[in-house]
Amino acid sequence: MRKVEWSAEVEQVDWVRERLAPFESGEVTSVVPVGFGAYARVLHPAHDSQERPIRGFEVAAHNGIELPRDAHFPEIALQPPGDRSQAWNVVAPQEGTLCLAEATALVDILRQHTTSPDRCWFCLWDGYGWETSALYSIPSAIFGDEPQPGAEPGLYVGPDTQVSVPEPHGAPKDPIPRQVRDGPRAELPGREYFLYKGVLDAALAFLEPEQQTPNLWWPADRVWCLASELDLGWTYIGGSPDLIDHIVGDSRIEAVRAEPADSHHLRLPPWLVTAVDAAVSQVMQGHQGRVQTQLGTVTATARRPRRLRRGDLWTTSVRADGSSDGSGWTSLADRDEDALREDIRHQLAWAVIDLLG
Known part of the structure; x- marks a missing residue:
């Protein structure tokens, strides 16, 4: 990993915050500041079963459609049920980060469009949980009220005991x-x-081994922002x-122009909206709802909320080849018909999207 210079000058992000539209608007300028002369959207690649990067236009072409300028991945990758041999099991693009090839290309381009490539600022979300990853590498610890007879040597942690556990050799380092x-x-x-600063190449600092680029970055002259x-x-x-x-x-890279008012709110293809709504109606009537796609089928059943208990929604996903893609459960709290319908619609739509990995 490249060395980075961490900074406590958190006021450096103030100019971004002051120029953002409300996030709930879903507009481009709710993510990057308003006021730039133009905007673009760099599409993260999907991947096939061999981890080969697949561009959005390839997915769209395979499914016989054009790639819309403001396309959302489900619009081009989820198709109605049909010839299973035509289905392309691609994994959806990674969210919240650029991959190495795209990030390296962008660094090269951006360097040519700033007077301060040696003075840049980078924001890295604080919720990735890297500080806890070493815990999963600690072997043979025993947690309970007392040591178990015949247990392998390890740690005993009693109800009032606090111990400092050393990281085992080879454990991930935060x-x-x-x-x-x-x-x-x-x-x-x-x-x-977390805020850090440095030369433009510091945008690549966390690609090895964390596979993460900054979530927000800009040069000191503020002529662009990602x-x-x-x-x-x-x-x-x-x-x-x-x-x-x-x-x-x-x-x-695969990039398309964006307009400030373009929406990043999730959008499904019209045929899938119709299929999900039909399945929700079945579920609301106490039956099993079913949504079929070329990649697989999602079924759903529900138990309605009552005065003294919450309700439940169960979903099961089966791929087109007959293999199970898992099942899920969520609690339903709203007894209002419209709110309940919307909750089920939301959960079912996401279960279908999960067919894309």
Whole structure:
């Protein structure tokens, strides 16, 4: 991992916060600041079973459709049930981060469009949980009220006992220093970040081994800004028209122009909206609802909430080849018919999207 210079100058993010539209608006400028001359959306690649990167236009072409400028991945990857041999089991793009190839290409491009490539700021979300990863590598610990007879040697942790557990050899190391975790955060609505600074190449600092790029970054002259929002399978960029022309025209990445008012709220293809609504109606009537796609089928049943108990929704997913893709359960609290219907619709739609991995 490249060395980074952590910073407590969290006020550096203030200019971004002051120029953001409300996040609930779903607009491009709720993620990157308003006021740039042009915007683009860099599409994160999907992957096939051999981990080969697959671009959005390839997925769309395979399914016989054009890639819309503001496409959401389910719109191009989820198709109605049909010839199973035509189904392409691609894994949806990774959310909230660029991969190495796209990040390296962008660093190269962005360097040509700033006067301060040696003075950049980077925000990294504080919720990735890297500090706890070493806990999963601690072997043979015994937790309980008393040691078990015949147990292998290990740790005994009683109800009032606190112990310091050394990390075993080879355990993952938290890349965020303790003093940084204990320090101030850069804050945006609904998000807190660790802040670091450095040369532009520091955007690649966490790609090995964490496979993560900054969620927000900009140069000191603030002529552009990138945002890889946690729940989005693409990265927004605001900058000059020349920069956006450069990005959209570079064959190393898949990028399309974006308008400030474009929405990042999840959008499903119309046929799937109809199928989900029909399944929800069945579930609301006490029957099993079913949504079929070319990749597989999701079924759902529910127990309605009552005065003294919550309700339940169960979903089961089966792939087109007959293999199980898992099942899920969620609690239903609302007894209002419209609210209950919307809750079931939301949960069922996400179960279908999960067929994309």
